[in-house]
Amino acid sequence: MSKAPSQIPADPTRDLAFDIVCGVVEHRRMLETTLDRSPLTDPRDRASAHRLAATVLRHMGSMTELLQPLLRREPPAPVRCALLMGVAQLRHLETPPHAAVGTIVSLLRRRGLAPFAGLANAVLRRVARDGDELAEGLDADRLDVPAWLWTAWGHRARDIAAGLHREAPIDLTLKPGAVAPEGGEMMPNGSVRFAPGTRVTELEGFEEGAFWVQDAAATMPARLLNISPGQSVVDLCAAPGGKTAQLAVAGAKVYAVEREETRARRLKQNLERLRLDAEVIIADALQWQPEEKVDAVLLDAPCSATGTLRRHPDVLWVKRPRDVLALAKDQDRLIDAAGAMLKPGGILLYAVCSLQDEEGPQRVAAAVKRGWVLEPFTAEELAAMPETLTKQGTFRTHPGMWAEQGGMDGFFAARLRKTA
Numbered sequence: 316m317s318k319a320p321s322q323i324p325a326d327p328t329r330d331l332a333f334d335i336v337c338g339v340v341e342h343r344r345m346l347e348t349t350l351d352r353s354p355l356t357d358p359r360d361r362a363s364a365h366r367l368a369a370t371v372l373r374h375m376g377s378m379t380e381l382l383q384p385l386l387r388r389e390p391p392a393p394v395r396c397a398l399l400m401g402v403a404q405l406r407h408l409e410t411p412p413h414a415a416v417g418t419i420v421s422l423l424r425r426r427g428l429a430p431f432a433g434l435a436n437a438v439l440r441r442v443a444r445d446g447d448e449l450a451e452g453l454d455a456d457r458l459d460v461p462a463w464l465w466t467a468w469g470h471r472a473r474d475i476a477a478g479l480h481r482e483a484p485i486d487l488t489l490k491p492g493a494v495a496p497e498g499g500e501m502m503p504n505g506s507v508r509f510a511p512g513t514r515v516t517e518l519e520g521f522e523e524g525a526f527w528v529q530d531a532a533a534t535m536p537a538r539l540l541n542i543s544p545g546q547s548v549v550d551l552c553a554a555p556g557g558k559t560a561q562l563a564v565a566g567a568k569v570y571a572v573e574r575e576e577t578r579a580r581r582l583k584q585n586l587e588r589l590r591l592d593a594e595v596i597i598a599d600a601l602q603w604q605p606e607e608k609v610d611a612v613l614l615d616a617p618c619s620a621t622g623t624l625r626r627h628p629d630v631l632w633v634k635r636p637r638d639v640l641a642l643a644k645d646q647d648r649l650i651d652a653a654g655a656m657l658k659p660g661g662i663l664l665y666a667v668c669s670l671q672d673e674e675g676p677q678r679v680a681a682a683v684k685r686g687w688v689l690e691p692f693t694a695e696e697l698a699a700m701p702e703t704l705t706k707q708g709t710f711r712t713h714p715g716m717w718a719e720q721g722g723m724d725g726f727f728a729a730r731l732r733k734t735a
C-alpha cells in the first residue's frame with residue numbers, strides 16, 4: 316500500500332536540491348535564483364542542497380547517458396531530475412545505497428510522483444549494483460559539456476572539462492601584513508588555498524578583515540593594472556568587491572561603480588569588514604561619469620561566466636550561444652564608456668571570467684579597430700603564472716590549469732591604452 320503524503324518523512328534538503336535541478340532542466344533558471352526564493356533558512360541544509368544539486372549539474376551528461384539503457388521510455392522531466400539525484404548520490408557523493416534509493420523514492424512520493432516510485436526503486440538499485448559496468452566506456456569529460464561549449468573551447472576543451480569535474484577550492488587574498496589562517500596552502504601568486512567547502516567565516520582573522528575570498532586567477536587583473544599610490548581608479552561593475560579591495564590596498568583613490576543596489580550594499584559591508592576605503596557609487600556604468608577624468612579603469616565586465624563553471628555548473632545548461640553574442644555587444648559598449656572616463660593616455664584593464672573567445676580576444680581585437688592600443692603584459696608581470704601569458708600579450712586561464720593543486724577559474728584580461 317502506498318503511504319499517504321503526511322506519512323512520508325520530510326527532507327527539506329533534497330526538496331530544495333530537486334527544485335534547483337528541475338529549475339535548471341525545465342526552465343533554464345539559475346541555481347542562485349531558486350536558492351534565493353527558498354524558505355529554507357538553515358545554512359547547513361542550504362549548503363547540502365547546493366552541493367547535491369551542483370553535483371547533479373556537474374555530471375548531468377554522463378549520468379543521463381548511464382541511465383539511458385535502463386529506461387524503456389522517456390520519463391517526465393521531474394522524474395528524470397529525481398533519478399539523476401539518485402545517481403549522483405550513488406556514484407559521486409558516496410551515499411549508502413539504501414539511503415540513496417530510499418530518499419529518492421520518498422521524494423517522488425512527496426512531490427506527487429508516486430506512480431514512478433517503483434521505477435526509481437528498480438533503476439537506482441540497478442545503478443547501485445552495476446554502476447561501474449554501466450559507466451564503462453562513457454567519455455564523461457565530453458558528455459558533461461554541452462556540444463556548443465565543447466566546440467567553442469577547441470583544443471582546450473578536454474583539459475577544461477577535466478577541471479570542471481573537480482570541486483573548486485577556496486582561495487583567500489590576504490591584506491598586506493596579515494597572517495595566513497592555519498591549514499592553507501600558499502600558491503605561487505600569493506593566494507592561500509583551502510579545501511572546497513571550507514567555511515571562511517570560521518577561519519581566524521575573518522572578523523578582523525585579514526582576508527577576502529578571491530580565486531587565484533581573479534587576483535591578476537587588478538594586479539596587472541600596476542596602480543601607484545594616489546592614482547585615481549574607477550572599478551566598473553564592482554560588487555562584491557574583490558578587485559575594489561585590491562585597488563584600495565594599493566593606495567589608489569577608488570570609485571567603485573555597481574548597478575545593483577543589494578550587491579552594492581554587500582560591497583560596502585565587505586569594505587567595512589576589511590577596513591578599506593573606496594567610494595561606492597550605485598549607478599549604471601554606461602551612464603555614470605566621474606567629475607574629473609581618471610588615470611585608470613578596471614572593467615570586470617558582465618559575461619557568460621563560463622570561467623566559473625566549477626562553482627556555478629548551472630551555467631553549463633542555462634546559457635546559450637545567443638547569450639554570449641548579446642553580452643559581447645554590452646562589453647563593447649562598456650569598453651567605450653570606460654574610455655570616456657579616462658585621461659588621454661589612461662589605461663583600461665578589461666577582464667571577464669569567461670572562457671569564450673567572443674568575450675575575450677575578439678572584444679580586444681574589436682577595441683583595437685576602434686582606436687584603443689593593446690599594451691601587452693610582460694613575462695615579468697606574469698612570472699607567478701607563466702602559462703597564462705598568451706602570444707598576443709593578454710592573460711588567459713582555465714580550470715584545467717594548476718590541475719595538481721586544485722585548478723583555477725577561467726579568466727581573460729587585456730591592458731588597453733586610450734590614445735587621445
Ligand SMILES: C[S@@+](CC[C@H](N)C(=O)[O-])C[C@H]1O[C@@H](n2cnc3c(N)ncnc32)[C@H](O)[C@@H]1O
Nearest residue numbers: 552553554555556557558573574599600615617
Ligand atoms: C563579474 S561581477 C563583478 C565582480 C567584481 N568585479 C569583483 O571582483 O568582485 C559583475 C558585476 O557587474 C554588475 N553590473 C552589470 N552590469 C553593470 C552596469 N551596466 N553598470 C554597473 N554594474 C553592472 C553586476 O551587478 C555584478 O555585480
